[in-house]
Amino acid sequence: MNIEEVLKGITRGAVDVISREELVKKLSSGRKLRVKFGADPSSPDLHIGHSVVLSKLRQFQDLGHTAVLIIGDFTAQIGDPSGKDATRPVLDHETVANNARTYTGQAFKVLDRDKTEIRFNSEWLKPFFASPAAGVSDFVNIAKSVTISQLLEREDFRARMKAGTPISLLEILYPIFQGYDSVAVKADIELGGQDQIFNLLMGRNMQKLSGQEQQAVMTMPLLPGTDGEKKMSKSYGNYVGLNDLPNEMFGKMMSVSDSLMCSYYELLTFEDLAAVKAEHPMEAKKKLAGLITARYHGGEQAQAARAHFEQVFSRKELPENMEIFRAEKAGKLSYLLVAAGLVKGMNEARRLIAQGAVRLDGEKVSADIIFEPKDCVLQVGRRQFRKIEKGA
């Protein structure tokens, strides 16, 4: 493969590449490159939005390069301001450690473990920024409790702002931490989401200051969430998690709008877009759901998820595996719903019955009848099933 082809493949889908010349130079140097990707373990759940950048990282690995996965255990205690309109909560050590563990576990669903170097940035940031006297938590606490607006209110700062001179480093503290990571791991290339561009460029600055060769920077587009409006994020609840069960994953993919499906094809797969658009949307969506599910759970599971989907939703038949609940004595149906864990409370149970959401063996139940224990299937809404067995 010549360099042209490599470059084409590696920059496919990228938003920014800074700079192309440097990237070419690095790629053609014959060296094993160190490709950095940093992640704050602020949330333990990775979703398919993260997979956009991770897949790109994987591409580098497949070319023989090393992925340097930085776990921002130190920076997680500060919170990346990128794309946020409010200060992030500060996490304690234990949470961060736990998150980091699950994080890497999920990341290796995409990355090649053997070509990945995992580093925790507290390794170098702690001694670098925290004096033994002040201690990390003191520093973090102070930085957390002083807001920018408070600082900028000061007259001398206002004057400086008016004069156009740069303000304190505090606001750009985070990018500096992240940038220093690049120095510490001697990154050749850094990948990130589109909203990371400022931070990534800071890495170049810091490396230059340290006399290192500057990393090339490449950003990937942000994946829209399943609502089709905001970016995919756990806090918006519009994500498809890498750890989602096959049926869940398949189902979530099926419920997105047609236009969103196209974006997903573009950002998550290598499929030919024109061909996709020519297909029936339903078929195309099933294919997409299958591709994604297969990626994280294997082809067999994906097949099963598709079969399940078609069975339960397309043909409205019963699913293969249902949770079993043993009913021992006669009682109100509403009580059975609560006991079987299908609803939160009695009121909700009654409401759902009144709304025609409850079925016994496929027959709508319109009143809160007395249920005599027997083997049957209890269904609430479209997707909640419970197999009822007569108790001993």
Place this chain on the structure above:
RNA sequence: GGUUGGGUGACUGAGCGGUCAAAAGUAACGGUCUGUAAAACCGUCGGGCUACGCCCUACGAAGGUUCGAAUCCUUCCCCAACCA
């Protein structure tokens, strides 16, 4: 440090002595429609009950004033804006 304005249900945000389990929007959940599309429309949306009514717990925390408080007073905690 000073001044002013705030803290309301999953979230945004009205209410400012009784008619308030608390408007409106979002989210969520059911239903109709369908490709579980999306959108739209209808309904529900603190908990419980012997249920067109009743009880309990709720409007930052703790007290108080009232027949009656999310609404007034006191103290405390937290936040924001502005001024130093």
